[in-house]
Amino acid sequence: MSRRLRAALVLLVLVAAAGASAPSAADTAAAPQPGETAVSATAATAAAATSTTQHAGTAAATQTAGSDIRLETSLSLTPERPGEITVRLRFAPPDRVTSLTTTIDAAATVVSSQGFDRVGGARYEWDGRTATPTLTYRLPANRTSASGRFDAAATPGRTATPGQAAPSAAAATQQYLLADAGPWAIVSIPWPAAQWRYTGATVGLERRTVVDGAGVVGTRLAFLGEHRVVERTASGQTFRLVVPAAADLREQPDDVLASLASASAALRVGDRDPVVTMIAAPTSVDWAVRGLQVGEADAWVRADERLSTADNPWLHEYVHTRQSFATTNRTKWVVEGSADYYAALLTLRQDRIDFERFAANLERGSRQPYSGVVLADPETWVSGAQYLKGGLVVGVLDRRIRLASDRSHSFGSVFSALNGRDDAVTQSAFLAAVAAAGNDSVAAAADRFTTTTAAPEMWTQAEHEAAFGALPARVGYTLPEVGRVSGVARNETVRPPFLLAAGETLRLPVEVVNDGGAAGEYRVALAVDNRTVDVADGEIQPETATTVTLSHRFDEPGQYRVELRGRSYVVRVREPATPTVASVTANRSTVRPGGAVAVTATVANDAPVPAVGDLPVTVDGDRLRTESVAVAPNGSVTLRAVVAFDEPGTHRVAVGNRSTTVTVQEPTAATSTRTPGFGAVAGALAVLLCGLVGAANAKRREK
Structure with a gap:
């Protein structure tokens, strides 16, 4: 509300x-x-x-x-006559x-x-x-x-149209x-x-x-217009969530229904209606309240209202559907006070808020101007007093009843007793129900907090756990702002939108934190284009954190939508670039027969994705071997080989499309060119190449 x-x-x-x-x-x-x-x-x-x-x-x-x-x-719309x-x-x-x-x-x-x-x-x-x-x-x-x-004069959302007068200023407000x-x-x-x-x-x-x-x-409320209905049955109740075509529902329908179903199971106070109808009200209307419950089991709630708030209006209105008791002037505060309190308590139990937010919401009732009212005397109320001070008083009584009864009773016992009455709940009947659930001391406190201006204080988290038990698990997730990509050419941090080469793997770390008072379960699923490709789940102890990493290898070029607990990332995958030989040099240009030179080739990649390919190593056009190379984006790697020559003359040593020449002087009778150890050296180069991907001499920039 x-x-x-x-x-x-x-x-x-x-x-x-x-x-x-x-x-x-x-x-x-x-x-x-x-x-x-x-x-x-x-x-x-x-x-x-x-x-x-x-x-x-x-x-x-x-x-x-x-x-x-x-x-x-039979009810029908009259679009030509809004307001009727x-x-x-x-x-x-x-x-x-x-x-x-x-x-x-x-x-x-x-x-x-x-x-x-x-x-x-x-x-x-x-x-x-x-x-x-x-x-x-x-x-x-x-x-x-x-x-x-x-x-009839006030038409929500109405503006002047041809043939119609504009609404009056009074109607517009x-x-x-x-x-x-x-x-x-x-x-x-x-x-x-x-x-x-x-x-x-x-x-x-x-x-x-x-x-x-x-x-x-429903029973006393109707929605007219285009819509869809989502249903869920729990604890003997069927929940109907009506989502108008004109409404932009902020929460997922399944989440709203899950919250209502959980509340139905937890709130054991009797009076469960077989069908509860909730309408997500379009926000184009200037609604006076955040939600409204009508009749026995019908309500509307603004479509933009959230579940993770201590004054959760979805649960507030649901609690009203569970109230079948009538009140007198001195006890009518219980209606809104209990709805406000249970909306906060049930939201806390559903792990949608922490204790600090729960306590901050109730604590408002202990401050002015609400603390100075007398709940049993509505003439003293200021706007909202029955909600705020009423909610705090119900909470304090709930805690005291639990302590007095060794947790065998709660304010829910009082709630249930009120629902069981055929006549209106008087002040004495209310106090008698409190005494029966707790004891005379708790009833005396109830009398003082409702018939005088005395306002109770909010309790601490330690006091809460002493009466209610350990807080439930409260598992939260911190989704990654960056990812890590790995493959034959790199293993580095990247930022979204992610750009990968086919064959690379994207890893996304998720921090899982349990701020609650009990062990809880977690589950994180990674989906690519609506298909789950990796899952991490398990149990996490209270007051602890852990990091789980989910990954997927992208083998085909294209654009993908990656989802992680409701957050989407764009991943673009390209074919690997082609490595380019920038230069080939030898440590000396002349040698005597039988001498050797060290040949160095620099392989570069100016593309934003890794370059992968095979480079032939030749001497005078004869292929000695083929080197497989992988170069990080905007980086380079160096290949080295030792080549020995016996045959005099000028020889061309090439790597890919780049080459250098070596002259062999003082010819001998030998006519062959030999490459002692080249195969072993070249084989080692492949290992060396992988080690060079992240070396300091690699030129790269983050995208």
């Missing part, structure tokens, strides 16, 4: 209630005729009336075989119903009626002849923080709790009142809501 508009949550009851057009004083049931029974939907809803929901295009369950009145409420939706009520009364009236919202504008006559105000009466009477009307959909009521933006809408489901007379056995009212077009309905 928005910290700047905490008071807006008080409007939650209005949001839920305004969807039902409560009967006026004139709507009370008339005296039944002989053989008839009169009933009002206000009284019947709890007993006989039911509500079923469905996705667009699917059939809703039928619970009776014609013995009850069936009411189908169209509602069609279609009744199917059984033969035993002798009269039927319905009362719709006073702000509605009826556009068509079949089988209904208006009898006053927003009340319509069935003619008794039409088998399926219908009533179609336009209904203002926007609810603002200023009034909590529909405001509105902040919304529910809204119809034109192509999409988040609205409360209309709940018109109904009265009827019947003969014979009891006749109830069966309700279902559908969407005419794309949309999703």
